[in-house]
Amino acid sequence: MPAWLLPLVSLAPATTLPPASLPAQQAPTGQESPASTGEEDPELEEDIVVTGSRVPRGSVIGDITPEVVLSGRDIRAYGASNIGELLEELAPLTGSIQGRGAGAPVVLLSGRRISGFREIRDLPPEAIQRVDILPEEVALKYGYRPDQKVVNIVLRRRFNAITAEAETNLATDGGRQVHEADVNYLRLANGSRFSVDGEYTHSNPLFETERDISNADPNRTLLAASDTAKLNATYNRTIFGNVSATLNGELEGTNSLAGLGSAANGQRLLRDSRTRTGALSYAFNGDLSKWRWSLDGGYTRDWTTTLTDRDYAAGVQRDRARSVTELLQTEATLSGNLADLPAGAITATLKAGASMRDIHSESRRADVFTATDLSRDQVSGQANVDVPIFRNGPIGALSINVNGAVDQLSDFGTLGAVGYGFNWRPVEAIRVIGSMTYEDGAPTIQQLGNPVIVTPNVRVFDLTTGQTVNAITLEGGNPNLLADQRRVLKLGLTAKPISGTDLTMLVNYTDSRIENPIASFPTATPEIEAAFPDRFDRDGAGALIRIDNRPVNFESSRQRQIRWGFNWSETLEAPPPAGPDGQPLTPEQIEERRSAMRERFRQERGSGTSESGVRTAGSRGFGGAGGFGGRGLGGGRTGRVQFSAFHTWRLEDTIRIRPGVPELDLLDGSATGARGGRPRHEIEFNAGYNRNGIGVRLNGTWESGTTLLANPGGAPSPEDLTFGSLFTANLRLFADLSQQRALVQKAPFFRGSRVTLAINNLFNQRLEVRDAARAVPIGYQPSLLDPLGRSVRLSFRKLFF
Structure with missing residues (x-):
């Protein structure tokens, strides 16, 4: 415990301290911390425990x-710039090896559902007090499926800043x-939240002639030119006394231009592709007696127009494809x-939902016009029940759950899902979770009705x-x-083997069997052509x-x-405060220094401080003095070191295409994609060190x-x-200039700023075939498989208060 906390802790009654079994990060939170002694960042500190609740x-x-x-x-x-980057x-910690998607997690805000990830995607990480990462089974308790x-x-309770980055x-x-x-x-204040974010991105084209490519066409791009603009706004406040209401809106537009090569002449x-997206979403969260309820949804409309040139006898002709997709x-x-x-207690979660999806697409190629109109009306329901069996029984704590879902689709009829599982904690440091899920899934309306787009001159092996x-x-x-x-069968183990350390080990096993799986059309192999002869000319x-x-x-x-691995992090604590003689300060001297700092903040920066010594929300936002700065965003002289590594070992990956066709073994010579079969082994790692505002992060993947x-x-x-093995690594260096005292004293503009230098694909590795x-x-x-190669990103970010 930092020495400057001793006086505060000594004044708190024993009942306000968190249970010893709770990790330090999970300590219940209530109010903001008092001013520090100067050995910690006086304007950005962790909340102090002041309640007796066992739940953070x-x-x-x-x-x-x-x-x-x-x-x-x-x-x-x-060192991330926003929640999306975080x-x-x-x-590596949030990836899932079960389910239909690419493993993206469900995101909650303070244990509640949100209107959508757009609502919080662009918020600065400095506004976050804590992040909890939980297993898939928790998704059931919020009406999501467990994949x-x-x-x-x-x-945080209070925050007020403008963040700009170039x-x-x-x-x-x-x-x-x-x-x-x-x-x-x-702005976070008085239980309300308001945010607005504007973003613009311009990308230059990359042509084949700019890479070492045989038979390069000067008119063919490897990466298209594009321009993207986005505007997002969110407002949240409490209504009707205890209901949290959120409204979010976003507009986004992208124009891209790709070169497809040269015509005969x-x-x-x-x-030429143009995409426009408009979205308006809402979320209401509240409590009714001992029940939590939420209502969320929204409307999204996507417009896409694609113009494609085609070479034919009389010259160049332009094909047109257009689609409009709506979701309510x-x-x-x-x-x-x-x-x-x-x-x-036996707990239950019930969910009911309805949606209407429409897609209108049309394409014109030469004199042939094709139009498609599809709609899908869907009504769904889901229930999950958790039953505790033992709290502290002879085998520890044990609970079971049963869940089911039904979807009525206007174009596919009734689809269902049922599942069951258990949550067993034999000892405090170990948890075992098991689940079994059976479910039906319809193709998306886009998979059914996207317009047909014809692309000429595509290189295909x-x-x-062999050509x-x-x-x-x-x-x-x-x-x-x-x-x-x-x-899908899943067994998962989570262990914290060393008490008093932030080391977590995870092991997950999944066994997935699918009938009629839906997939993008696979690569051109004799096996695939024999199964789908009508797809090849x-x-x-x-x-x-x-x-x-x-x-x-x-x-x-x-x-x-x-999939197994571990995550470990450690705080590099600052040395205790010392006087001019180098000896540690006494609690009385620490309190005197704290009082002097509070008085200085009141006089020089206009922040409000209560009589109890706890900072209040001043006119300039979080932390009284505008939120951040002074000695920086990284916690003064403290630091962090973190490392995680996860290994995915694929034991079986097979596909039966059609009756009478040999089974594809993606781990032994078969493939459904142009980049070969499925790697049997994959390793992800993420490491970081941060101290005195200087940080370095290294992450990578080996297949x-x-x-x-x-x-x-x-x-x-x-x-x-x-296809050879592939190792890619990304390096990121960043410096919080606020913590560089001499620089800030000479140039106060750098208060609240950060410079980042990132190198992606550090060793410029490409897949070798x-x-x-x-x-x-x-x-x-190699330059066709990975046109970009190594890239260097330089950014400057500043918070204004």
Whole structure:
């Protein structure tokens, strides 16, 4: 405990201290801390424990404790610019290996549902007090399905700042520049929240001639030019006494221009895409007796227009595709206690929702016009019940849960889901979770009805002939897709093996079996062409000239995998305050210094301080003196060191395409994508060190090599491909200039500012692909697989108060 806290703790009654079993990060919170002695940042401090509650402010409901808890200082040590970037940094901790999506987590705010991630995506991390990361089963308690981790973000009670950031990103191989500017305003005060964020991004094109590529076309881009502008605003306040109401709106527009190569007459072939998105969403949260309720939803409209040039006999002709997608939805959830048992209360969560989706798409190619109008009206319901069996029984604490869901879709009929599981804590430091889920899932309306877009001159490696060809590809929706049925078994272990340390170990095993899985059309292999002969066109010489890439249903698939790893962090505490003689100060001397600092803040910065010594919200926002600055954002002389590593081991990954067709083993020579099969092993790591405002972070991923065989299970072929292992690392260095005292004294402008230098793909690594003769196929040249390579980003960020 820092020495300056001793006087405050000595005044607090014993009942206000948190239970010893609670980790320090989970201590209940109430009010802001008093002014410090100067050995800590006087304007950004952790909340002090002043209540006897065993549950930290803003915690999630239920008896499942967080896998990882990050304090405000942990969060600031990541050096992220907003919550969106923070979640990217936390991806190794929040990733899930079960479910339909890409593993993105459910995000809650102070244990409550939000109107959508747009509501908090752009908020500065300095406004966060705590982040809890919880397992997928917690999602059930909020009306979500149990296939996503849960991230619960707790904001500070007071904050008031404008955050401005400008950055530029350059590829070290040349040819690509991205420039971005962002301004955000956030005010937290008196239980209300208001934020507005504006962002603009410009990206220059990258052409084939700017990379070492054989047969480069000067009119073909590897990365398109684009401009994106976005405006987002959120307002939250308490209404009707105890109801939290939130309204969020966002407008976003993107224009992109890509070069598709050269026509026969030398004219450029272009693709011009324009996307506009408008969204308005809401969320209401409240309490009714011992029950929590929420109502959230909104309206979203997306417009997309794509103009594609096509080479034909009379010259260049332009195809047009347009789509408009609308979504209107609302969901209501209710959570609370049903009955009391000796081991605790039986709790339930009920959810009901309705949505209307419409998509209108049309495409014109030459004189052929195609139009599609699809709509989906959906009514859904979901229930989850948790029953405690033991609180402190002979086998520890044990609870079970049962859940079910039903969806009535206007275009797919009735789909259902049912699941059950257990939560067992044999000892305080170990938790075991198991679950089994059976569910049906319909294809998205976009997978069914997206407009057909034809793209010429796409480089495709034809495994049948061993040649790379320029083929025509078709993209869009497939109205003949079927719903899938999946069964997922999960067993998870979380352990905190060393008491008094912030070390967490996690192990998860999943076994997933899916009937009629929906997938993007796989790469061109003899196996795939035999199963879907109508998707491939060849000329008289057998050369591939056209592929239909619209999504398909396979017959079945199965995946089994283990993901295990750990997260560890440690606070590098500041030395205790010392006097001129170098000896530690006594509590009386510390109190004198604190009083002097409070008086100085009142005189020089106009902050309000109560008689009890606790800072109040002054006219300039959080912390009285405008929130941050002085000695910086990183906690004075304290620091943090953090390291996490996770290993995914895929035990089985197979697909049965159609009856009578051999099974694809993605771990042993088969593939459904252009980048080979599935890596059997994947390792993610994230490490960071931060002290005195100087921080460094290093994260990366390693994937084992794969193969793509022309005749899986048969004799070797000259067309066989070997995909090497790939290691990529990203380095980020940042400096909170506020903590550099001499600099701030000379140039007060740098108060509240940060400079960041980031290097992505630090070692400029690209996937290496070789055929049986150890040659690189034209379509697998490294700069085609990863055009950008290593890039350097420089940014300057400042908070104004």
